[in-house]
Amino acid sequence: MVVFQAFLPNFSLTCYVQSIFNYICHINQQPQLMKHTINELEDIASQVRRDIVRMVHGCQSGHPGGSLGCADFMTALYFDVMNHTTDFKMDGIGEDIFFLSNGHISPVFYSALARSGYFEVSELATFRKLNSRLQGHPTTHEHLPGIRIASGSLGQGMSVAIGAAQAKKLNKDHSTVYVLLGDGELQEGQNWEAIMYAPFNKVDNLIATIDYNGQQIDGPTEKVLSLESLQAKFEAFGWHVITSNGNDMTDIVKALHYAKSLTGKGKPILNLMSTIMGNGVDFMMGSHKWHGIAPNDEQLAASLAQLPSTLKDY
Amino acid sequence: MVVFQAFLPNFSLTCYVQSIFNYICHINQQPQLMKHTINELEDIASQVRRDIVRMVHGCQSGHPGGSLGCADFMTALYFDVMNHTTDFKMDGIGEDIFFLSNGHISPVFYSALARSGYFEVSELATFRKLNSRLQGHPTTHEHLPGIRIASGSLGQGMSVAIGAAQAKKLNKDHSTVYVLLGDGELQEGQNWEAIMYAPFNKVDNLIATIDYNGQQIDGPTEKVLSLESLQAKFEAFGWHVITSNGNDMTDIVKALHYAKSLTGKGKPILNLMSTIMGNGVDFMMGSHKWHGIAPNDEQLAASLAQLPSTLKDY
Amino acid sequence: MKKYTYTEKKDTRSGFGAGLLEAGQKNPEVVALCADLVGSLKMDAFIKEFPERFFQIGIAEANMIGIAAGLTIGGKIPFTGTFANFSTGRVYDQIRQSVAYSNKNVKICASHAGLTLGEDGATHQILEDIGLMKMLPGMTVINTCDYNQTKAATIAIAEFEGPVYLRFGRPVIPVFTDPDQKFEIGKAWMVNEGTDVTIVATGHMVWKAIEAGEQLAELGIDAEIINIHTIKPLDEAAILKSVKKTGCVVTCEEHNKFGGLGESVARLLSTELPSPQEFVAVNDSFGESGTPDQLMTKYGLDTINIVEAVQKVMKRANK
Amino acid sequence: MKKYTYTEKKDTRSGFGAGLLEAGQKNPEVVALCADLVGSLKMDAFIKEFPERFFQIGIAEANMIGIAAGLTIGGKIPFTGTFANFSTGRVYDQIRQSVAYSNKNVKICASHAGLTLGEDGATHQILEDIGLMKMLPGMTVINTCDYNQTKAATIAIAEFEGPVYLRFGRPVIPVFTDPDQKFEIGKAWMVNEGTDVTIVATGHMVWKAIEAGEQLAELGIDAEIINIHTIKPLDEAAILKSVKKTGCVVTCEEHNKFGGLGESVARLLSTELPSPQEFVAVNDSFGESGTPDQLMTKYGLDTINIVEAVQKVMKRANK
Numbered sequence A, B: 001m002v003v004f005q006a007f008l009p010n011f012s013l014t015c016y017v018q019s020i021f022n023y024i025c026h027i028n029q030q031p032q033l034m035k036h037t038i039n040e041l042e043d044i045a046s047q048v049r050r051d052i053v054r055m056v057h058g059c060q061s062g063h064p065g066g067s068l069g070c071a072d073f074m075t076a077l078y079f080d081v082m083n084h085t086t087d088f089k090m091d092g093i094g095e096d097i098f099f100l101s102n103g104h105i106s107p108v109f110y111s112a113l114a115r116s117g118y119f120e121v122s123e124l125a126t127f128r129k130l131n132s133r134l135q136g137h138p139t140t141h142e143h144l145p146g147i148r149i150a151s152g153s154l155g156q157g158m159s160v161a162i163g164a165a166q167a168k169k170l171n172k173d174h175s176t177v178y179v180l181l182g183d184g185e186l187q188e189g190q191n192w193e194a195i196m197y198a199p200f201n202k203v204d205n206l207i208a209t210i211d212y213n214g215q216q217i218d219g220p221t222e223k224v225l226s227l228e229s230l231q232a233k234f235e236a237f238g239w240h241v242i243t244s245n246g247n248d249m250t251d252i253v254k255a256l257h258y259a260k261s262l263t264g265k266g267k268p269i270l271n272l273m274s275t276i277m278g279n280g281v282d283f284m285m286g287s288h289k290w291h292g293i294a295p296n297d298e299q300l301a302a303s304l305a306q307l308p309s310t311l312k313d314y
Numbered sequence C, D: 001m002k003k004y005t006y007t008e009k010k011d012t013r014s015g016f017g018a019g020l021l022e023a024g025q026k027n028p029e030v031v032a033l034c035a036d037l038v039g040s041l042k043m044d045a046f047i048k049e050f051p052e053r054f055f056q057i058g059i060a061e062a063n064m065i066g067i068a069a070g071l072t073i074g075g076k077i078p079f080t081g082t083f084a085n086f087s088t089g090r091v092y093d094q095i096r097q098s099v100a101y102s103n104k105n106v107k108i109c110a111s112h113a114g115l116t117l118g119e120d121g122a123t124h125q126i127l128e129d130i131g132l133m134k135m136l137p138g139m140t141v142i143n144t145c146d147y148n149q150t151k152a153a154t155i156a157i158a159e160f161e162g163p164v165y166l167r168f169g170r171p172v173i174p175v176f177t178d179p180d181q182k183f184e185i186g187k188a189w190m191v192n193e194g195t196d197v198t199i200v201a202t203g204h205m206v207w208k209a210i211e212a213g214e215q216l217a218e219l220g221i222d223a224e225i226i227n228i229h230t231i232k233p234l235d236e237a238a239i240l241k242s243v244k245k246t247g248c249v250v251t252c253e254e255h256n257k258f259g260g261l262g263e264s265v266a267r268l269l270s271t272e273l274p275s276p277q278e279f280v281a282v283n284d285s286f287g288e289s290g291t292p293d294q295l296m297t298k299y300g301l302d303t304i305n306i307v308e309a310v311q312k313v314m315k316r317a318n319k
């Protein structure tokens, strides 16, 4: 059992003190008290990226683009920001919990879970293979530790996260619920039902992050169906919006701590996180083309050459 | 066959001239060239209201509240604003067409259609009765002239109207598509898919009106799930928003002509129309209680006493 | 024919409302959600007693299913309430992924199912919901037959772990089952033992099957009547045992004949005991506006239709 | 056993793409819509030739169905394209009200149906779509068996007036039907005449049924193989005629055994000609990640499963 706690145990008073402290950290631009330095987190993220390309290569299917773009965020979340235990319990009572709504970027989720101790990293090799717990899209059906809901059909995770957050309130559990969504995913109407519901119902223990990479399957989001100003939209719906650079570890760590400091203030928090699809592998970067195809052997080698191995490959 | 044309035949050049003219009318605050005076339209609306309460009373079911609130709007649309013919053709090519998304207010739709000549007013007596073409919610299934889509399950009409508007564009048909939605209905996510799609795709031959009565079944919208500033939301999604008082005939006629003058300018138009649920019948006014119940005999008499008969009851 | 009587008529949805309140009193983890139809779903008593355990979602059924799934994660037992159409077809993919595939302990409770919704007409009268829900692996599908059974079922599903679809209706109908019954999920209820024909009925059709049984008795036909309140998992043993004895079956449901209980029975028999079967069900059409009784007559779901189906199926079985 | 051969393997979705292009060339009213899956649906050629007749909807399937319904009003013939799950369960109520009940001329075209979608896993592998669509009054439901048949069907449904669900798949499979065929909606295709057993197959299972027929022939069993490409309206006459001759039937579909083609056949036979039937179908479970072939084997949808089902059903029929 591995226990991660970003700061102190999360009780309400300490929590409050800590929030203020976080906020000060944020404005000082120097997140403190982390178990890992920024450099260490960057190293972990590099390993996560290696895992992603190797997993996708191993089964010749899956979604490297969005996964790579979110590697820094997932590393920050699982290795620094969330108060969580890898002794997995479905109810997650007393800990921060995370939902992946854009389930197609499962490789980054699986790597973050394995690397932070939820299950053996060797199991990453089974990704998308018959009888694996690491299904193409995350599922509870195969009882993989760390997964609390199935996703893959887009647009459902925000609602689930709200429900989990409201359960925490009923349980007087002051920990936080995180959810990650794709930007293209926001075209699904169910999100807007949830986006309308959360502020009105003061779901302020929820931090939603948008993987704002400007890409979806058929092309750049602004060509397929532009989201225009997401900030304006979320604000018009009553959210507290912060922005961040999801591929700058310092910034994303800072933003997530700041977001946490905003919980409990009556509003849900939206972290509009700019990322680059395929980040970390030069020839995959910035294009929707690598949304959902696997590298061949050569491309794998070229990818790995750009990504230092830090925690040993599985 | 009855032909209504608000102004001139709707060809592009005249249309353009007319738009400017409309706009001038609007800023002069004096809508001109109407076939009916405001007084005449108000009289028709009174008859429409009589029809509504009589229909709902006749079958002891249905939705008087929203219907009464939209009586002025539907009268303005069918007797003044729309260029349409009652010689019903499903494709509506060359004419303005209307969709009712909040299908539960079918009584006001049926009355407006019958009173403007689509079918015999006597048929209003069959509302919600077995084998009637006037189903509880509007349907094409029974081939009632004037109906182009079924509604009743909320949230679908905006998408349908967009499709019809895009078909008009493909057909080089410069007429306008109107759609009416409930305010509570906007809680349905499909609307937001449509609201995101229309501006990006320049569906600027579409005028959507919200029946902004602040009520839904379980109570005032602001208690059930507040919509907060709808204007801010629609604007954040890229619509041209105008506001109107849907229970002031002068204002709603003016607003609709103004809305029409805004078509063809690259943006869909949203008419945020304040109404009072139950408008015209004092004891039904302003409460969600009359969303969906029928008056008894006494209540019917009390209602009719407040509403002058102008075109003869069916 | 065993005698069934009733002293009052009640709507099954009120049985749900009463059961929900009691389930809520028994277990503090029970919570309720509604999509702007509190009165129709008879949730008022629950809301009054447990305001903080009620979630008003507004007109957003997809969000409701997702929130319910999320609530289970924190150990809650959510009961969602809206009309049957908006409980199933409107949110099929949400139920599929976030509830059924994720095996979440959500109770999807659906009122105004079938034709007996009445005047609102076809957009609201879903006749496909049993089929929709029975195709989902892991889903339990229940359609109760009167107030008491609905109340008992509501209490029972709160104690059962796993996703459940509970279907009930709008009109008042005879209350004829035991007020103190214990509801056993998946266990058919033998309404009447008989030898000539098996009548399998669910929901509002059970009382009509009893009426038909009485009329058939007068014609000298001894009908075995089985109430299949749980359509999934289907009590296959009970049906097979009965049809083995009678040799023929009539299925009765307020549903399209495609995809529902009738087809489940046909499948079962085709693989175990091919037998003549007749379907008392809607003949693949939408409903329409009218009173519940008018519609049940027009769409062939009346007592007389059961009687005629029995006569036809027995003839086919050479009886 | 009639000999079927093939020289190439292609995916049925490419047959759709080719058919869509040709339908678009034939009729200027044909338009296409897609929800961010243009490449998967093979719509590129159509879009290239008719950019102004293509509507990119983004990831908003409900809106896509509504827009398609609206487009029909102006006389267009819209073909919507997305994966089978998002074409049906995701938008069931929208199809129900705005398309089926409104009788709009929308062609709902669905790729990646069934287990053969492969590695994406259960959230994407719908096994209930045939059941979903067959329950809608007025809906025509088609599941084609190879590239050529899919192409022909796509062209045929453009000429047919009314809502259609067209189901096809992702993997490459043998192309064995006539490239110049005319597709007749609702008319079963007699793949092989035989006397011992009727095999009714749809979609990807047709080629497997042919393979099974060959293996059965070696065992001395003369199987009649019928391709039911149109599941609704079902060619009841063809099935009844065949089962009257053979006395038993095996249905084969890449679908849950609940609610699909198999149950439609069971219903038909139960009312007309009760006969032993076996189901080659997924046994009420979700799928999972794996290669198409692995999954077809694991979930019992292989040639061998058809052979075994035939042997079982013939034994049950005392043959």
Ligand SMILES: Cc1ncc(C[n+]2csc(CCOP(=O)(O)OP(=O)(O)O)c2C)c(N)n1
Binding pocket: A065, A066, A067, A102, A104, A105, A152, A153, A154, A155, A181, A182, A183, A184, A185, A186, A211, A213, A215, A216, A217, A277, A291, D035, D036, D037, D059, D086, D090
């Ligand atoms: C309901 C639904 N519709 C369509 C899809 C197919 N799909 C998978 S990923 C994707 C694009 C998602 O875009 P975005 O959320 O921006 O993710 P990114 O491509 O940036 O990783 C689509 C359309 C799906 N999984 N679910």
Ligand SMILES: Cc1ncc(C[n+]2csc(CCOP(=O)(O)OP(=O)(O)O)c2C)c(N)n1
Binding pocket: B065, B066, B067, B102, B104, B105, B152, B153, B154, B155, B181, B182, B183, B184, B185, B186, B211, B213, B215, B216, B217, B277, B291, C035, C036, C037, C059, C086, C090
């Ligand atoms: C999808 C769907 N969910 C629920 C309903 C039930 N319903 C009918 S009207 C209504 C309230 C609608 O509110 P609003 O749009 O504001 O209309 P108003 O009450 O003002 O007439 C509801 C929830 C429905 N018809 N469709």
Ligand SMILES: [Mg+2]
Binding pocket: A182, A183, A184, A185, A211, A212, A213, A214, A215, A216
């Ligand atoms: Mg993206």
Ligand SMILES: [Mg+2]
Binding pocket: B182, B183, B184, B185, B211, B212, B213, B214, B215, B216
């Ligand atoms: Mg309202």
